[in-house]
Amino acid sequence: MSARLELEQVIARHTAQVGATQRLPNEWVMNEMELGAARRAAVLILFGAAGEAALEPQSQTDDLDLLFVERAATLRKHAGQIAFPGGGIDQEDPSVASAALREAWEETGVDTAGIEVLGTLGETELPVSNFLVTPVLGWWHTESEVYPADPEESAGVFRAPVAHLLDPRNRLTGVVHRGTRKFKSPAFDFEDRIIWGFTAIVLDRLFNELGWTRPWDNRRELRMA
Structure with missing residues (x-):
C-alpha cells in the first residue's frame, strides 16, 4: 500500500470521529486547559518527496520527508x-486548512499552490499555551524553495526524511523537570536537532496510527529543560 493511501485512511478514521478532542499523554500534561479561554490553531504536517517520487502517488516512506521550522x-512560547x-x-481564515x-x-x-491538503487529524489540546491545535496533512506535489521567511518567528527551516525519523537509533525520550516533577515526551534526533514535546507527540501518534513505527528504546532519555 502506498504511503499516501495510508495517510488518507488515517484521515478517514479521524473524520469519522469529528468533534473529538485529543488530550496529550498524562506524563506530559504540566497544567490543565482553560477551555473557555482557549484559542484555536492549526499546524501543517507536510509530506514531501525527493526527485521524481514527488509526482508519484505510490511513494513509500523511504521516499518521503517532512517540513519543520526551528522557532x-x-x-x-x-x-x-x-x-x-x-x-x-x-x-x-476561511478554514482550518487555509490557516495552516x-x-x-x-x-x-513555501508556495502553497504546490500543496494538496489531504485532510485533518483530530483537534489536540496544548495546555502550556492554552491552544486547541488541528494538524492538517499536506502532500507536496510541486516543491518550492523554503527558508525562514519571518526571522522574528523562525530561526531555521529544514526537511527531515521520514526514514530517518523512524529509525530506532534516532528515537529517544525527552525529559523536562519542573521542581520535583518529571515530564516525558517522545523525541526524535535529526542532525543535532531534537524534535520533542507537542510536535513529537503528534508525530509519534501519527506514525503509530500509520503502522510505520519501529520498536525503539524509550528508556533512552535526554533532558530538555
Whole structure:
C-alpha cells in the first residue's frame, strides 16, 4: 500500500470521529486547559518527496520527508523548539486548512499552490499555551524553495526524511523537570536537532496510527529543560 493511501485512511478514521478532542499523554500534561479561554490553531504536517517520487502517488516512506521550522529563540512560547509550520487561526481564515497553509507560507515562504491538503487529524489540546491545535496533512506535489521567511518567528527551516525519523537509533525520550516533577515526551534526533514535546507527540501518534513505527528504546532519555 502506498504511503499516501495510508495517510488518507488515517484521515478517514479521524473524520469519522469529528468533534473529538485529543488530550496529550498524562506524563506530559504540566497544567490543565482553560477551555473557555482557549484559542484555536492549526499546524501543517507536510509530506514531501525527493526527485521524481514527488509526482508519484505510490511513494513509500523511504521516499518521503517532512517540513519543520526551528522557532526563534526570542519567542515568548516554545522558543527555540522544532515545530511544524503553523499558528493561530484568524477570523479571516476561511478554514482550518487555509490557516495552516497561510502560516506555513508566512514562516517558510513555501508556495502553497504546490500543496494538496489531504485532510485533518483530530483537534489536540496544548495546555502550556492554552491552544486547541488541528494538524492538517499536506502532500507536496510541486516543491518550492523554503527558508525562514519571518526571522522574528523562525530561526531555521529544514526537511527531515521520514526514514530517518523512524529509525530506532534516532528515537529517544525527552525529559523536562519542573521542581520535583518529571515530564516525558517522545523525541526524535535529526542532525543535532531534537524534535520533542507537542510536535513529537503528534508525530509519534501519527506514525503509530500509520503502522510505520519501529520498536525503539524509550528508556533512552535526554533532558530538555
